[in-house]
Amino acid sequence: MNLVAVVLAAVAALVHVYIFFLESFRWTAPSTRRTFGMSAQAAETTRELAYNQGFYNLFLAIVTVVGLVLWPTIPAAGIALILAGTGSMAAAALVLVTRDSRKMRAAMAQGVIPALAVVSTLLTL
Secondary structure: OOHHHHHHHHHHHHHHHHHHHHHHHOOOOHHHHHHHOOOHHHHHHOHHHHHHHHHHHHHHHHHHHHHHHHOOOOHHHHHHHHHHHHHHHHHHHHHHHHHOHHHHHHHHHHHHHHHHHHHHHHHOO
């Protein structure tokens, strides 16, 4: 196990749990609306979509954490799950910025650590 890969994957999972919390439970809160650059009306209109999207982020975090737990005992499964979780996180960030270049800051916050986790995990092979 590579300590750098483990730490990066764990941090990526924690960030996505936080995103889950914001999107699923605090979407219409003023601080969350500021974070995502949304008006109160837009947040209310997209509330159900954000709730669902938040769970996608949670599931990516869970996949990553299960991979971290399995890595020491079942390395192939652990690595596969870590790469699936963090790779999907990084890919989602890429989709975000290619759709709207004004979302670069959000994409970087969402995707840099998972991308580094992917690279460092691959280097352990």
